Amino acid sequence: KRNALPKDIDYLGIDNSDVVESKSSDYKFQREDLNKRLNLQSNYFDYVICWSVLEHIKNDDNAINEFNRVLKMNSKLILGVPLNPSVWDYQDIDGGHYRRYRYFDLKKSLLIMVF
Secondary structure, X not given: OOOXXXXXXXXXXXXXXXXXXXXXXXXXXXXXXXXXXXXXXXXXXXXXXXXXXXXXXXXXXXXXHHHHHHEEEEEXXXXXXXXXXXXXXXXXXXXOOOOOEOHHHHHHHHHHHHO
C-alpha cells in the first residue's frame, strides 16, 4: 500500500463511518460526527482540511464552529464545497447533499468564525 500522507506530519482524519474504524490500520482516524461537539482538544490543529464534506453535514454551522474551536490562532481552514444553489439537481440529492453554497454566504459564515 502506498501512503499518500508524508510520514513527518502529525495528522488525524475524522469520519462518521464505521468503515473508517475497520479500514484505518495504516492511517490515524477517529470516528466523529460533525453535527456535534468533537472529542478533540481546543486550539490544537494548524490545519483543518474539509473537502467535499460540509454539504453533507446537516448542522454545518456547528461544524464551522468546531473547526474554529480546534484550530490554533493563525491557522488555516482548507475548504471545498459545491457552489451555486441555482444548479441544484438530482446528483445533489443522490449524493446526500443538504445544500450548495453561495460564495458570499459562506464567506460571511467563515468571517464570523474568525472573530
